[in-house]
Amino acid sequence: xxxxxxxxxxxxxxxxxxxxxxxxxxxxxxxxxxxxxxxxxxxxxxxxxxxxxxxxxxxxxxxxxxxxxxxxxxxxxxxxxxxxxxxxxxxxxxxxxxxxxxxxxxxxxxxxxxxxxxxxxxxxxxxxxxxxxxxxxxxxxxxxxxxxxxxxxxxxxxxxxxxxxxxxxxxxxxxxxxxxxxxxxxxxxxxxxxxxxxxxxxxxxxxxxxxxxxxxxxxxxxxxxxxxxxxxxxxxxxxxxxxxxxxxxxxxxxxxxxxxxxxxxxxxxxxxxxxxxxxxxxxxxxxxxxxxxxxxxxxxxxxxxxxxxxxxxxxxxxxxxxxxxxxxxxxxxxxxxxxxxxxxxxxxxxxxxxxxxxxxxxxxxxxxxxxxxxxxxxxxxxxxxxxxxxxx
Numbered sequence: 001x002x003x004x005x006x007x008x009x010x011x012x013x014x015x016x017x018x019x020x021x022x023x024x025x026x027x028x029x030x031x032x033x034x035x036x037x038x039x040x041x042x043x044x045x046x047x048x049x050x051x052x053x054x055x056x057x058x059x060x061x062x063x064x065x066x067x068x069x070x071x072x073x074x075x076x077x078x079x080x081x082x083x084x085x086x087x088x089x090x091x092x093x094x095x096x097x098x099x100x101x102x103x104x105x106x107x108x109x110x111x112x113x114x115x116x117x118x119x120x121x122x123x124x125x126x127x128x129x130x131x132x133x134x135x136x137x138x139x140x141x142x143x144x145x146x147x148x149x150x151x152x153x154x155x156x157x158x159x160x161x162x163x164x165x166x167x168x169x170x171x172x173x174x175x176x177x178x179x180x181x182x183x184x185x186x187x188x189x190x191x192x193x194x195x196x197x198x199x200x201x202x203x204x205x206x207x208x209x210x211x212x213x214x215x216x217x218x219x220x221x222x223x224x225x226x227x228x229x230x231x232x233x234x235x236x237x238x239x240x241x242x243x244x245x246x247x248x249x250x251x252x253x254x255x256x257x258x259x260x261x262x263x264x265x266x267x268x269x270x271x272x273x274x275x276x277x278x279x280x281x282x283x284x285x286x287x288x289x290x291x292x293x294x295x296x297x298x299x300x301x302x303x304x305x306x307x308x309x310x311x312x313x314x315x316x317x318x319x320x321x322x323x324x325x326x327x328x329x330x331x332x333x334x335x336x337x338x339x340x341x342x343x344x345x346x347x348x349x350x351x352x353x354x355x356x357x358x359x360x361x362x363x364x365x366x367x368x369x370x371x372x373x374x375x376x377x378x379x380x381x382x383x384x385x386x387x388x389x390x391x392x
Contacts, residue, residue, distance in 0.1 A: 012042045012047070023075075024110060027055070029075060030052075037392050041055070104225070107229075108208035111206050112206065117204065122175070124153060125148055126233070127163065133237070138166045141237045144262075151288070163238060178199050182207065184207040185212065220244055221247050231252075233252075233291065236273065237262045240272055253332050258283065258295065259332060261274040262285045345360065353371065
């Protein structure tokens with residue numbers, strides 16, 4: 001199985017000519033080439049041009065005959081569209097690329113940005129939550145964003161309705177970053193067109209997708225990892241039990257970021273996700289002071305590292321009572337650690353799920369839900385015959 005080389009281990013040379021930028025985009029936009037595959041190919045072959053030459057043979061070895069890389073015309077059209085939109089192409093090899101994202105194993109090889117990249121140098125906190133937020137939730141988001149921004153933090157969010165919009169508006173004066181699921185020039189929802197223009201004057205918009213791309217549902221989980229990746233902490237203000245905000249929280253844990261949540265009333269469905277996060281160890285947030293207080297505590301064990309019950313096994317989870325087949329409770333950190341172990345064991349070649357479970361030496365009732373969560377996040381792909389692989 002090819003070894004996945006972290007992009008920062010052997011940083012590629014930045015493309016300095018138009019032809020080199022076209023080659024980078026051709027490689028990245030080629031079928032079955034995602035961020036991880038891109039970084040591995042660059043590490044193995046030294047340049048995008050060499051990787052493109054090798055790509056048909058790599059695909060053939062993986063069982064994909066007659067493979068053709070992305071045509072040069074497609075990449076050239078993307079560059080023209082970016083220029084027409086007033087956007088800048090920023091590669092992961094350039095100094096202006098956000099350092100927080102460069103450390104990710106699935107760091108986007110390129111970002112289209114609009115605004116001032118100097119904002120990447122400032123500490124950032126992500127604020128996310130429900131689109132159909134309550135009045136109290138919106139007020140809380142505005143209060144947190146304004147106070148945190150006033151204390152020098154850049155507020156990162158996704159430019160969606162509800163909590164995202166409130167967070168961006170409240171932090172405009174001090175700078176805010178909008179990570180977008182579609183093209184950096186495609187405003188979604190359209191009602192935020194005015195806000196998106198204001199962000200350019202005091203902040204930045206970014207996307208890993210080509211300009212002009214209309215966002216689809218499958219783009220949002222990948223966008224959420226950028227929101228969490230840019231920040232040192234993710235604060236969830238309101239979220240249902242199954243929501244994109246919880247995907248952002250899971251991404252934050254996988255990336256080693258802090259996860260915090262604002263509690264809500266137990267019978268309010270919009271608070272169910274936040275209450276679940278707090279139950280599982282996320283830091284409870286009542287004000288910006290709680291967020292600031294939680295961030296410097298690097299030497300002390302974080303709440304989410306602690307088991308939910310006093311008696312633990314060697315894995316950090318409390319054993320079930322005798323005769324109880326219920327899987328043990330897992331903390332947020334336990335779940336994130338299992339996700340990392342699964343992803344480290346998988347590659348582009350499919351592996352039998354039962355073999356993966358044996359390799360992990362973990363109970364099937366713990367691994368199976370983790371695989372489902374990773375599949376929903378777009379991190380792994382299931383194949384016929386009980387096989388799984390990393391998503392390209």
